[in-house]
Amino acid sequence: MKTLIFHSLETLSAKKLALDLGGEVELRKNHYRIHTKKDFDIESYRLSSDIDLNIFDNNFDYQDIRLMVSDMDSTLITVETIDEVAKVVGLKDEISLITEAAMQGHLDFTESFKKRLSILKGTNNSIFESVYRDKVKFSPGAEELINYFKSNQIKTAVVSGGLKFFAEKIKSQLGVENFRANDVETINQTITGNIIGNVIDAKEKAKYIGELCDQYKLKENQVIAIGDGANDIEMMKIAGLSVAYHAKPILKQYCSIHINFGSLRSLIDFFEES
Numbered sequence: 105m106k107t108l109i110f111h112s113l114e115t116l117s118a119k120k121l122a123l124d125l126g127g128e129v130e131l132r133k134n135h136y137r138i139h140t141k142k143d144f145d146i147e148s149y150r151l152s153s154d155i156d157l158n159i160f161d162n163n164f165d166y167q168d169i170r171l172m173v174s175d176m177d178s179t180l181i182t183v184e185t186i187d188e189v190a191k192v193v194g195l196k197d198e199i200s201l202i203t204e205a206a207m208q209g210h211l212d213f214t215e216s217f218k219k220r221l222s223i224l225k226g227t228n229n230s231i232f233e234s235v236y237r238d239k240v241k242f243s244p245g246a247e248e249l250i251n252y253f254k255s256n257q258i259k260t261a262v263v264s265g266g267l268k269f270f271a272e273k274i275k276s277q278l279g280v281e282n283f284r285a286n287d288v289e290t291i292n293q294t295i296t297g298n299i300i301g302n303v304i305d306a307k308e309k310a311k312y313i314g315e316l317c318d319q320y321k322l323k324e325n326q327v328i329a330i331g332d333g334a335n336d337i338e339m340m341k342i343a344g345l346s347v348a349y350h351a352k353p354i355l356k357q358y359c360s361i362h363i364n365f366g367s368l369r370s371l372i373d374f375f376e377e378s
Contacts, residue, residue, distance in 0.1 A: 108146070110136040111156040111363075111370045121149070135373045156366045158374075166374050169345060170322050172253050173313055175331035176264035176271055176285070178207075179349050180246050180278070180368075185270045186220055188239040192231050198223055209334030209354040213265060213305040221288060225297035229290045232269045240270065242278070243349075245367030250278050252372050259320055263312050265304045265335045284312050310338035328371070331355060347371060 108125070110118045111134075118136040122129045127140030137160060150157050177184045184207075190199035199220050206216035253260055261282035264271045271285035289298040302308055313327055329336070329343035332351040340346035340358040348359035349368065356362055363370050 105162065106140055106142075106144070107160040107162055108138040108140065109156075109158045109160050109373055110138060111158070111366050111373055112136070114155065117153075117155060121153075132373065133376055134369075150362065150364070154365060156363050156370055158361050160374065161360075164344070166345075167377070168326055169258060169328050169375070170326040171259045171261065171313075171316060171320060172250075172328050172330070173261045173263055173309075173316065173339065173343070174329070175309075175333070175336050176262050176274060177266050178332045179330055180243055180262060180274060181270075182241045182243050183239055185235065185240065185266050186224075188235045189224065189227070189231060189267075190220075192235060193224070193227050195223055206335065207333030208352050209337075213335045214303040217265060217286065217303050217305075218299065221295070221299060222297045224295050227295045229269070229293050229295060232267070236270060236273050240274075243368055245369030247278060249368045249371055250280060252369075252375070254279065256375070259316070261312075261316055263304065263309045263339070265309075282316060284308075306335050306338040309336065310342055313339050313342060330368075330371075345374070 110121060118129055122138045125138055125140040125144060126142050127138045130137040130139065146157060146159060174180050184203050187196065187200045187203050190196045202216050202220050205211040206213050250260055260280040262271050262275055262280050264285040266285055268285040268287045271283045275283040284304060286304050287300040289296045289300055313324065317324055324342045325344035327343040328345040328347065329339045330347040330349055332349050332355060334352065334354050336355055337358050345361060346359040347361040348356045349363045
């Protein structure tokens with residue numbers, strides 16, 4: 105028996121899909137589940153649907169998840185913060201092209217970050233505050249998802265290949281317990297172009313999950329990881345649940361859960377017991 109999560113309450117569409125799968129429809133709080141004995145390829149159904157579809161793995165213990173680790177830019181928030189900083193100082197075109205190429209997996213992330221940082225050399229870091237205030241918006245459902253996890257004793261963390269300033273702000277505003285991001289050197293409030301410590305690339309993100317698992321005495325299988333780009337691939341490989349949120353094609357192939365249309369609150373559908 106297979107269970108398909110239909111992340112919507114569109115009754116007619118759910119029933120039509122159930123009919124096609126020869127399955128039974130079960131109504132849940134914010135979604136439908138379709139139970140079927142038929143073998144099917146979820147990718148072909150995803151391609152022909154404008155509603156998110158995911159397999160509910162009956163052999164996985166969703167209630168055993170104890171840690172959520174999420175990417176920041178274009179995942180928990182709707183923008184790429186480094187691109188927004190670049191816009192303010194008139195360097196948008198140069199920097200956003202590098203960001204996009206890195207997220208698509210066409211550029212080495214560490215090199216791309218160092219290149220973008222060198223372009224921003226000489227920028228006054230006082231603009232970070234206005235960028236945060238004016239440009240940073242949480243992705244739909246982000247606050248609801250974090251609050252849901254916290255109320256169910258699931259630890260939360262942000263890990264970002266972006267700037268520490270923004271990750272720290274988001275951590276405190278969302279009430280997330282842990283964060284890690286790139287620490288860039290500033291002297292007299294000016295970006296020097298140097299990075300302090302390691303660039304938070306895909307390997308560092310996966311390593312951070314390992315550290316958090318040690319800290320909380322958890323297994324990697326108890327982690328849900330959420331991301332959108334190539335820099336999130338390594339953490340998807342080790343997490344118990346891997347989520348591609350409005351993601352680049354390169355990341356989707358490493359993730360069992362795809363949210364292409366809906367909000368982050370769609371992930372709660374996996375955890376609600378009835």
